[in-house]
Amino acid sequence: MTRTWLGGAANEPDHPFGVSTLPYGVVVTGGQPQPAVRIGDSALLLRPATEALLPEHAGLFAGGNLDAFLAAGHDSWVDVRTAVTGWLTDDAHRELLEPLLIPLAGLPAVLPFSVADYVDFYASEHHARNVGQIFRPDSDSLLPNWKHLPVGYHGRAGTVVVSGADVRRPRGQRKGAEGVEFGPSKSLDIEAEVGFVVGVGSSQGRPAPITDFTRHVFGVVLLNDWSARDIQAWEYVPLGPFLGKSFATSISAWITPLAALETARAPAVPREPAPLPYLDDTGDSWNLDLSIEVRLNGELISRPPFAAMYWTGAQMMAHMTVNGASLRTGDLFGSGTVSGPERDQRGSLLELSWGGSQPFTLSDGFARSYLADGDEVVMTATAPGPEGARIGIAEVRGRITSALDGTG
Incomplete structure (x- = not known):
């Protein structure tokens, strides 16, 4: 070493x-x-x-x-x-x-780059199947397109914040027992993700292929895409996530370069059907063996394994640009929630509490389905490095503060 x-x-x-x-x-x-x-x-x-x-x-x-x-x-x-x-x-x-x-002790965290555009994907099959089973228990848990392309949506770059910044509970519309309500989210959630930071942009009209991943993407951060599930559930049909996601996305204060993760590269998971040629990474997979840990108020609640992801960062980049959309310096794209096959590998409270129907109890004796005001979430990750070393992905930390007063 x-x-x-x-x-x-x-x-x-x-x-x-x-x-x-x-x-x-x-x-x-x-x-x-x-x-x-x-x-x-x-x-x-x-x-x-x-x-x-x-x-x-x-x-x-x-x-x-x-x-x-x-x-x-x-x-x-x-x-x-x-x-x-x-x-x-x-x-x-x-x-x-x-x-x-x-x-570093006592120094404030600083957002390390200017976020240009932000895209969030949905690349974990385990997460997608869990969500499908929660919301569509009587139908196929995966929608027909899911194994053909990395599903994603365009988010809001202006509300990406650095690790350590407080996150205010959002307000919005939700569907209640007696009709449409407005107020603070009652189902505030986390999403344990890995974020990819773009260094060199690409020209509009010219797709960025998988083989150019290391030319465009500089490195990775941990990413927590805070989610108001009740607001999201009411608004997302037919156009997808909006206010339930756009209020805050937290990322690490330090970017781990791809160059540090060569020893963490892992084989791609089996895929069926075979991806289309522009998504084919046979022999050159950028799947990564990252071990993530999620702590709520200091207590370990989940260990999502990134190596179980169906789609890789390189495939996300290729799909994001295949229509001719360009990359810009400072673009950030998230993997989507990282979840594994076991209960203690689920990367969101939505899954850990199975949509709120199975609350889990912390060591303080309080049951949780979703986040309470004052809760602090910390995500960390490591990967195998050269000669037995461990490579770190800097933590992403955030604490929930109360919603603003009023209904205007």
Whole structure:
């Protein structure tokens, strides 16, 4: 296992943010946001580090976010990752870089890039079947199109928030026992997802094929697509999710690059029927062996396995652009809820409580079907890395606050 001169926990093979991970984010120091790379529980400031040691790329980190770096493309991503790995493992750079390491404890989380467009998919067969059984118990749990394409919808980029931001309970219309009601959602839910962050865009009219996945997509985050199930159930026919989804989507503050996940690639799950040619990833699957954990008020409630997903991020990208739609730097697309075949692998409260009919009880003795005000949800994930190391996907955390007063 490659070791860093920082020593301590960052050199332990089970530390999620050792030198094999090196995720990118933004920290606020001296009142200014600065791009950084995470190592252990510290962040290396990339602007002064590249000015001193990699001046040809220093301009990519002159701003207050990662936008320029994302747009720079694959070769620049490789150059910077290779350089940072060398700096952190060669003691000759220690004297220069130690003053540029900022402890993360107590620092505010910052959204690391400007979100351009946001798309959410529905790529877990286990989740889709569970939802189908809950809402359509007397018919096929999968709709006819589901195994032919990654089903998705366009969301709202402006309400993507960084991990740690509070989420206010939304208000909206719902169908009640005596007719249509308006008020705070009574069925506020989570969705444990993986988000893919686009670096390099594509031209309108030219699809981005599966084989170009690593040219366009920079890395991954954890994503919680908060969902008001009662609002969603009333509004979604015939055009799909709208206000029940658009009030907040939380993502990690650190982006784990695809380059860190090569050892986490996994075989595709069996698919029947075979995907159409533009979705065929035979021999080059970007399925990922990510182990996700979901905690509600500190208590582990689910372990969704991402390797069980039916559609991969590369297939989502290919389908999203096959009609000629373009990608832009900062586009974000979510996998949809990650669920596995077991009860403790379900990635939403809708599934864990089976539509509210089977409430589950936490260790505090209180039963839950959906979220209560004050509840805090934290999602974490790791993946296998080189030489027995673990690769971390930074947590996504959010706490529910009360709905606004009033009905206007």
